[in-house]
Structures are given as structure tokens and as C-alpha cells.
Amino acid sequence: MATSWTSTSGVSAELWPEQQGFLAGGPGRATEVAVVSLVEAGALRIARNGLVSAVQGLPRSWTPLQTFVLRSVPRPLGDLVVAGARSVEAQSLRQNLVESGYVRSAGSVRAVRWVRRVFFLSWIGLVLWSLFGDLTFGTVLSAFVGLMVATGVTSPYVRPLTRAGRSTVRRLGAGVVTSQPVPLVAYYGLLGKVGKQFVWQVLGIDPVAAAGLRRRRKGDGSSGSASCGSGCGSCSSSSCGGSSSDSGSSSSSDSGSSCGGGGCGGGGGD
Amino acid sequence: MVEGLGVGIGWRPEIDLTVERLDVDFVEVVAENLHADRLPESVRVLRGRGVPVLPHAVSLSLGGADPVDAHRVAHLGALAEALDAPFVSDHVCFVRAGGLDSGHLMPVPRTREALDVLVANVKAARADLPVPLALENVAALLEWPDAELSEGRFLAELVERTDCLLLVDVANLYANARNLGTDVGRFLDEIPLERLAYVHVAGGREHQGVYHDTHAHAVLPEVLDVLRQLKERVDPPGVLLERDDDYPSDAELAGELAAIRAVLA
Numbered sequence: 001m002a003t004s005w006t007s008t009s010g011v012s013a014e015l016w017p018e019q020q021g022f023l024a025g026g027p028g029r030a031t032e033v034a035v036v037s038l039v040e041a042g043a044l045r046i047a048r049n050g051l052v053s054a055v056q057g058l059p060r061s062w063t064p065l066q067t068f069v070l071r072s073v074p075r076p077l078g079d080l081v082v083a084g085a086r087s088v089e090a091q092s093l094r095q096n097l098v099e100s101g102y103v104r105s106a107g108s109v110r111a112v113r114w115v116r117r118v119f120f121l122s123w124i125g126l127v128l129w130s131l132f133g134d135l136t137f138g139t140v141l142s143a144f145v146g147l148m149v150a151t152g153v154t155s156p157y158v159r160p161l162t163r164a165g166r167s168t169v170r171r172l173g174a175g176v177v178t179s180q181p182v183p184l185v186a187y188y189g190l191l192g193k194v195g196k197q198f199v200w201q202v203l204g205i206d207p208v209a210a211a212g213l214r215r216r217r218k219g220d221g222s223s224g225s226a227s228c229g230s231g232c233g234s235c236s237s238s239s240c241g242g243s244s245s246d247s248g249s250s251s252s253s254d255s256g257s258s259c260g261g262g263g264c265g266g267g268g269g270d
Numbered sequence: 271m272v273e274g275l276g277v278g279i280g281w282r283p284e285i286d287l288t289v290e291r292l293d294v295d296f297v298e299v300v301a302e303n304l305h306a307d308r309l310p311e312s313v314r315v316l317r318g319r320g321v322p323v324l325p326h327a328v329s330l331s332l333g334g335a336d337p338v339d340a341h342r343v344a345h346l347g348a349l350a351e352a353l354d355a356p357f358v359s360d361h362v363c364f365v366r367a368g369g370l371d372s373g374h375l376m377p378v379p380r381t382r383e384a385l386d387v388l389v390a391n392v393k394a395a396r397a398d399l400p401v402p403l404a405l406e407n408v409a410a411l412l413e414w415p416d417a418e419l420s421e422g423r424f425l426a427e428l429v430e431r432t433d434c435l436l437l438v439d440v441a442n443l444y445a446n447a448r449n450l451g452t453d454v455g456r457f458l459d460e461i462p463l464e465r466l467a468y469v470h471v472a473g474g475r476e477h478q479g480v481y482h483d484t485h486a487h488a489v490l491p492e493v494l495d496v497l498r499q500l501k502e503r504v505d506p507p508g509v510l511l512e513r514d515d516d517y518p519s520d521a522e523l524a525g526e527l528a529a530i531r532a533v534l535a
Contacts, residue, residue: 042519045285048312053284056516074284206287208311 015102015168018065021186022093023102023161024169029189030093031084034065035077036185036203043070050077050209064089077205078212081190102165104157112157116150123147178202191215275322275468275508277530279523282513286312288520292527294321298510299349301325301358306348313353323353324468327360332391332405333378334364343398350401357467359404359437360395362388362425379414380424385431392432404435404467409442409483413450421452422460429465436461439470440496441483441512447496448481454496458503468508471497471530486515489526497533509534 015023021033035052038044043058043066053074062070068089072080084090097103126143129135161169169187176187178194181203190200191213200210276295289297290312297316304310304325309317317323327346330338350358363375378384396403407425419427429436438461446452471494473487489511500506509530513523 045288045517047283048286048310049283051284053517056518057522058519206311 014100016063017182017186018063018093019097019102020168020172020183022090022097023165024172024187025189026085027087027090027094028081028085029186030065030090031069031081031087032190033182033186034063034069034084035080036190037182038062038066038069040181044073046077046205046209048206048208050206050212051075052077052080065093076212077209078214081213097165101162102168104160104162109158109160112154116154116158119147119150273507277527277534278322278468278508278510279527280326280510280512280514281313281316281323282517283310283312285513285517285523286310288517288523290315291520292524294527296322296324296508296510298324298326298359298512299353301327301346301349302329304349306345306352309352317353322356324355325349325353325358327358328375329365330360330391330395331363331365332360332395333362333376333384333388334366334391335387336366338391338394340398343395347399347401350399355401357402357404357435358399359406359435359467361406361408362428363408375408377408377410377412377414380417380419380421381414382418385419385424385427388428389431392428392434396432396434402435402467404437405429406437406439406470407442407446409439409445409449411449411480420456420460421446422457425461429462434465435467436463436465437467437470438500438506439472440500441470441472441474441489441493444490444493444496445474445481445483448476454499458500463500463504466504466506468510469497469500469506470510470512471526472512473526484515485512488518488522489529494529494533497530501533506534 017037018030018033022030025032035044035046039046041058041060043055043060043062044052045055046052051074052069054070065084065087068087069080069084072083075083094103098105123140123143126135126140130137130140156163159166172183172187176183178184184194184199184202188194188199190198190203190205190210192199194202198210200213278294278296278298279289279292281289281297281299283303297313299313304313313323325346327342330342330346332338346358346360349355361375362378364378365372365375378388392403392405405425405428407421425436428434443452443454443457447454471489472483472485473489473493474481474483474485475487476482497506497509511523511526511530513526517523
């Protein structure tokens with residue numbers, strides 16, 4: 001049986017499933033991965049009513065996020081995922097991914113967004129100048145082209161994931177199969193859909209337990225992940241699905257362009 | 271004596287799916303944790319499979335000086351009907367006195383006077399229950415002074431005067447043997463085994479020289495040995511494993527059930 005730090009999908013030998021989950025769906029998703037991997041390892045139980053509790057007598061070494069989860073139970077599944085998403089351990093996971101070059105730092109994303117705003121406002125100023133001043137239309141048009149070029153050039157830098165991060169998520173999606181719960185959850189989230197079934201259904205989780213899971217609203221940064229704070233959460237929509245080998249939806253809809261390419265947008269129940 | 275129940279386990283919400291997966295013949299639920307009109311899905315699933323579900327109460331306080339709380343008895347009775355249970359059970363103890371709740375199953379003094387009170391309460395409860403009532407011996411860390419009867423004789427007279435059933439907890443008996451010097455053989459010889467409903471088995475551990483019936487640790491071989499001594503006298507209709515905390519893996523629980531079956535074989 002795979003441990004939490006075993007790369008279960010062959011996506012990236014150096015990334016743990018929790019890290020893969022973080023890339024695909026944010027800190028909540030990473031927590032879902034921690035929970036499901038512990039259940040798979042026989043260290044946690046999820047009762048029909050959603051109460052998650054520890055199984056005694058399994059002295060093992062766990063990842064920091066798994067340790068947080070084990071320390072936090074008994075607790076309802078939904079609350080546990082939210083707590084995990086907000087935990088210091090999830091933040092450390094994120095920091096680790098930033099340092100490894102998979103996730104952009106919140107500061108750099110913010111800075112690029114500000115630069116783009118300044119460009120845009122400058123262009124608006126030029127438009128007004130041309131309307132009420134003596135600026136020529138050609139200058140405004142040139143400025144517009146410049147703005148478009150600047151927007152295009154900076155586009156990759158406002159996404160929470162780096163190229164390596166997006167590539168990792170794409171490869172994760174390509175290798176996901178329903179018989180492997182951990183990568184399945186990492187990619188889709190418990191509230192994600194595989195075909196006509198929710199992932200929680202595929203895993204045999206009771207509907208009452210799953211009802212406690214929450215989708216994170218777009219723009220909800222409560223997870224504490226500044227650069228991975230927006231998105232559809234543990235999304236079940238089929239807004240993206242291009243790169244997946246399964247017919248279901250993607251977990252991340254940050255860019256909407258492909259399941260693999262979005263990344264970090266979902267909250268995985270947060 | 272009650273017809274064969276087999277080997278069962280205490281159903282608890284935390285391990286509901288585990289209980290559904292385990293090979294058990296019957297389960298017991300803590301009556302105070304369930305509502306007759308809102309049974310947990312897992313309990314309904316088990317009932318649907320034909321698994322008997324026995325309500326086990328902890329709050330009737332039958333040994334107390336206060337009259338039995340009619341609402342608690344009504345709740346227990348409603349639960350028995352909802353579960354189609356053949357009988358219900360509680361303990362030979364008191365949990366309330368003077369408006370205070372002890373939070374523990376407190377032993378009653380083994381005097382004639384206390385027995386009279388207990389008998390009156392049991393008869394009152396039985397009158398309002400739709401099914402027979404079984405009474406369980408408790409584990410005690412102290413004995414009241416001036417006991418007039420041994421624990422076995424006390425239970426025997428209680429059964430004789432109330433016509434109730436017996437639920438023998440061999441783990442409690444073992445605990446009392448360890449902590450209070452109760453003679454296991456004498457206890458088993460004195461109680462009316464023909465009135466035996468079923469048996470409880472549970473784990474515990476010693477802490478600072480005192481054995482605690484924790485229901486949160488593995489069942490000791492010594493407890494199974496008490497079960498073996500009981501089995502030498504009578505084939506128990508049912509034996510139930512109680513676990514209330516620090517739940518181990520499914521495999522470990524299955525192993526404990528198998529150990530019980532081995533004693534009964």
C-alpha cells in the first residue's frame with residue numbers, strides 16, 4: 001500500500017500526493033489527500049455520519065499534514081478539511097512548493113497584477129488624453145498594442161502555478177484511475193466528478209459524510225493560500241476536462257483552459 | 271434462558287461501518303445515544319440484514335433512592351419497539367442522587383434495604399417496558415461497608431424477586447476480582463445462570479495497582495478465562511464485545527471476536 005509520500009501516480013517522483021493535491025486544488029485538496037491516504041493506510045475511519053476518527057495501534061511515521069489530521073480527530077470530515085486547509089502544515093506545504101518552483105509566491109503574483117493594473121490605468125489615461133487633449137489616435141493605438149503585449153507577456157506570471165506546477169497537474173490527470181483513491185482525490189477532490197459519480201461515491205463515503213464537505217467559493221482566500229486562494233474548490237463542474245484521461249471534470253478551473261493547466265485554484269472542500 | 275444470540279459487538283457511531291463489515295451475530299446500542307424515531311442509517315442497515323439490535327441503557331439508576339425516571343424508561347421501551355429487540359438492559363447501580371449525576375455506574379450497597387429499593391425500581395421499570403429487562407453486574411472500585419450478601423447472592427435474589435434477566439459482564443467480574451477480591455467461582459455458582467441473557471466482554475488495563483475496565487484496551491486473556499469459567503457452567507446465549515474508545519483496526523476487532531468464539535467453541 002502506498003504511503004503518503006509515495007508517488008502513487010508516477011507523476012513526479014519528488015512530489016508527495018499531498019503536494020500534487022495542493023497543486024491541483026489548493027490546501028483543502030491537500031488535506032483531502034492526507035485524509036484519504038490515512039484511510040487507505042488503515043489509520044483513519046470515516047463513519048457514516050462523517051465523523052473521522054483515528055484507528056489505534058498503528059505506529060507509523062506520517063507527513064506533517066497527516067500528523068495534523070491525526071491530531072485533529074475525532075472531527076466531522078468537512079470541518080477537518082477546512083481545519084487542515086488553514087493549518088500551518090498546509091502553509092508549509094505551500095511554501096515548500098513555492099521554493100521548489102511549482103507555485104508562485106503570493107507576493108510575486110500580486111506584484112505582477114499591480115503592474116498590469118498600472119499599465120491598464122495608464123492606457124485609460126492616454127485614451128482620455130486623446131479625447132480631451134491633443135494626443136493622436138495613433139499613439140493611443142500603439143499604447144493599446146503595447147498593453148496587449150504586456151498583458152500577454154505577464155499572463156503566465158499571474159497564475160498561481162508555474163509551468164512546472166501546471167505540467168505536474170496535467171500529468172497527474174493523465175494518470176488518474178478510479179482504482180487509486182489517493183491520486184484520484186488529489187486530482188479531482190472528493191467533490192469532483194468522475195463520469196457520473198462523485199469521487200466520494202467512488203470511494204464509498206456515505207452521502208451524509210460527504211454532505212459536510214464544502215466547496216470553496218471563487219475568490220475565497222480563507223484557506224490562507226494567497227496565490228492559490230481562488231477557484232472552484234473541490235469542484236464538480238465540468239468546466240474543464242481537456243487533459244484528463246477520465247471523462248470527468250477537473251479539479252482546477254483557474255484558467256479554464258485545461259484540467260492539467262489550471263492548478264491550485266480549488267480548495268478541496270474548503 | 272434466552273435463545274442463542276451468538277457473538278456480537280457494541281455498535282458505536284465511530285465504528286459503524288466496521289461493525290457492518292465484521293462478522294457479528296448481534297449488536298448492542300447505547301440506548302441514551304439513539305432516538306427511536308431517528309435510527310442511524312447503520313443500525314437500519316443491520317436491522318435490514320436481520321441482525322438483532324439490543325438497547326443497553328446506562329441511566330435508569332435502578333439502584334438509586336429516587337423513583338425511576340418514567341421518561342427514561344419510556345425512551346428505552348420505545349427504542350426496544352423500534353428495534354424489535356427481544357429485551358433491553360441496564361445496570362445494577364445508581365448514577366444519580368440528590369439531584370447530582372455521578373457520570374459513573376456506582377455500586378449499590380449489598381444490604382437487604384438497598385435490595386428492596388432496587389427491586390421496587392426494577393419492578394416499576396419493568397411494568398412500563400414492552401420487553402424483558404436484563405440487569406448487568408458493574409465493576410466497582412470500592413465496596414460499601416456492612417454488606418449482608420455476596421455479589422452473587424445479591425444478584426440471585428434480585429432476579430428471583432423481579433423475574434428479570436441477567437447480563438453478566440465477565441470483564442467487570444474480573445475487575446472486581448482484581449480490585450476487591452471477588453471470588454469468580456463463587457459468583458458464577460451463586461447467580462441463576464438459567465436467567466442469563468448474554469455476556470459482556472471488554473478490555474481494560476492496570477493503572478497504579480488498580481485494574482480499570484476501560485473498554486478502550488485489548489481484552490486480557492484473564493477476562494477470556496473468566497468467560498471460559500462461565501462457559502464451563504452454561505452455554506451463554508450470546509457474548510458481546512464492548513469497545514467504547516481508542517478503536518483499533520477492523521482486523522484487531524475481528525481478532526478479539528475470534529478469540530471469544532474460540533472460548534465458546
